[in-house]
Amino acid sequence: MNVPPLDLTLQFGEFDGAAAHRRLLTRSRVAKWLAFALQRQGELTVRIVGEDEGRALNREYRHKDHATNVLTFDYSSEPVVAADLVLCAPVVEREAEAQGKALEAHYAHLLVHGALHAQGYEHETNEKDALEMEALEVLMLAALGYPNPY
16 A cells, blocks of 8 residues: 655643543554545644643634534645644543443544545535545544444
8 A cells, every 4th residue: 555645743732631642642553544544645733632622622613612522624635635633532532432432443533534524525514425434434444453433
């Protein structure tokens, strides 16, 4: 498989339990998941945040007053995919527990999901697009050794 180059910046905000998320989300693991989802060269920043920062960003940019699992700020998709992916660790952790998923598998899914958004894939506008994006996620995660996230 020909993997496009990836320039990755990995950041962690300050929040309770950040050390455990930092141990799980090693640079090499995150890079592997993202590189697998990218169809072209990428310049991505991944920031793992707490509830307060996640809520503030979601409120400011999506006008929704709650923290969400992943936010994708896509700046360009061609010729280089340039984006910031912000994941709210407490939300991701709660979702994984509620859905009976391993935290690692849920992070892998959300990073693949965010990388697809950064490349123009969408799931909120119509059912056909949602099905296409979900099918890609399922295939990519299976190839990475993770179960169907849906």
